[in-house]
Amino acid sequence: MANFRDIIGAFKDKPGGIIEAYHALQKEYNYIPKGAVAEAARVFGISEAQAYGVATFYSYLATEPRGKYIIRICESAPCHIAGADQVIKAFERHLGIKIGETTPDGKFTLEFAECVGQCQETPVVTINSVPYVGITPEDVPAVLDKCR
């Protein structure tokens, strides 16, 4: 596993590169690990408060560990009128966790997403950024099985 210092260091000459560095960290760890925010602050010459501010401002960035599979359920209006509520409930029921939580085995995290621009067939769910469209509550077990 790559060292987070090396990952951040790769972006040090890039103006405004901190967000890209955070993306790279998440690719490796699925979240921004402890210590990495302070390291990013040092590398990019900003205060730790600013680096932490960036890490917590954006919904794609996380400072807490997350599951291997990050399931994001869109709850924007087009998905909502297509019945996203029932899909959310189905995922919560099948995984035994609530939105915002991670399963105890560290496998799945459930999150809300805002519109991911796949509104041609709603409701939409993304799993590690791969969109699944037109999902009904009945589809949920099969979708989860693909990850297991």
Added chain:
Amino acid sequence: MHSLKEMRREFQRAFNVSTNRVKVAIGLGTCGIAAGGEKVWNAVNEYVENEGLDVDMMSTGCLGMCYAEPIMEVHMPGEPRFVYGNVKPETAVEILERHLKYGRPSPEYIVGQDPRGFEPAPNIMELKDTGFFKSQVKTVLGRCGIIDPEQIAHYIAFGGYEALEKVLSEMSQIEVIEEIKRSGLRGRGGGGFPTGRKWEAAYNSPGPKKYVICNADEGDPGAFMDRSILEGDPHSVLEGMAICGYAIGADEGYIYVRAEYPLAIKRLRKAIQDAEAMGILGDNILDSGFSFRIRIAAGAGAFVCGEETALMHSIEGKRGMPRVRPPYPAQSGLWGKPTNINNVETYANVPGIIRKGADWFAAMGTDNSKGSKVFALTGKIRRTGLAEVPIGISLRDVVFDIGGGIQNDRKFKAVQIGGPSGGCIPASHLDTPIDYDSLIQLGAMMGSGGLVVMDEDTCMVDVARYFLKFTQEESCGKCTPCREGTMRMLQILERICQGQGGPEDIDTLENLALVVKSTSLCGLGQSAPNPVLATLRYFRSEYEEHIFNKKCPAGICVELLDIIIDPAACKGCTLCKNVCPADAITGERKKPHSIDPEKCIKCQACIMKCPFGAITKG
């Protein structure tokens, strides 16, 4: 200057040769992939290899018919191009077996044909005559779904980079700006500011370093045209940006793409690399002396970054918070330098305007809104997808002719246009022409062009609540009216949906809405109340029903529902009793059952289970 003319002819020849070979094209935009396009691709590939067929396979972007994905096209020498829709891996193989081996198309799967100069097949509609395409013009989307977006040669063969060449070889900066001004092009991302005037302001700003930014942070719920352009024709955006760079005197551009669009990012990266390798981007472009580099900045999930000053902060590696304007980006933008920002569709319009002239462009549209606009059709509409129409066409044409009307023969109720910044338009205004100014008069706005169609089963108070929930969550928190105002408005809406609304709530909502609108710092807050104001304007009675009669006329707001068993229709089969998770249903076998409203959690599982239709919500 180095010319692409010879190369273009060569690419055209190559493309024509390839169109005279057997070709299978499969739509692999994210809409195609999500519908199973890759599985179709793999099945076709395996079939072609196993059978040892001499077939060219090509992946294309989105043709706009997302409702018919996965889409597969079959071209045979001397034959029309046949477009098959809703293709599954098995059916794809079946279709090819008949079509490639025995020369027999399968009309039952064909959504249309494009004769491309050959004798059309009888009894099959031409694509351009189908309801979906009949009223469309394909200018910005002209190449989407036709070319392979990862092949720069295809783009060039279809007239790509001709406009950039023209600009660099024969036009001055002022001439370019004048041409864009004369075309009447207005920003396609939301506000509709005249593009030429924006460019002029950036041109007039002094300084050796300027930037061009493409706003690809398409975040409006229900809008996905920019994604489709980036996935299906990325070079058109690069070309538009390079022309802008030349016009305003910038040598560097950024495309800010939202993290939700990984395929768009991948294709853009490839497009930039390919263009640089051919000397079309980078230093001394085509030996003209003009240099222009484009970089990609990926967003990280913040709707507010679609606001231009927030977007620039995000590229600079900061929190994406907007700031007060002026100074406008044209004076002080990215890293304090003069900057021009337009969105994806706006840049994609530019090469066509330069190539075909401002007059050609201005001939489409209305007096104050020129050209075409791409709309994303979503919601309870039959044909979801992307439609490009001349501005000024009526909403009815878009929803009913192109979109095919409402799913499941339900009744049309409203269409939300412009996402969370826009408003909903009721049936009584369906004949309004869609242009920037008419929509504002109706309390909506063009926005990015997302159309969310709603049927009679949609509760308008609930819809307003969902749009507001979105803006409230996406509010960056910097200015008080937006941060606090949207929160208070949301609380009131939630209260109304739960049946706890008071008689004063509508007035309070309206007052708050006007304050938030007029005092928020950026466009997010200034437009956040629009969905509430528009629903209040056209569907006030629904609010009143919720508040005074504690009823949700559409039967959506759970707390206001009564689930009732009709004793005359109930056969006492006990299915509902067994499925009820709250033990709210009682009754003996073969005798009418009843529901205890105190225990009922309104999950409606019983309604779905009842084989006799005896349970209803009222």
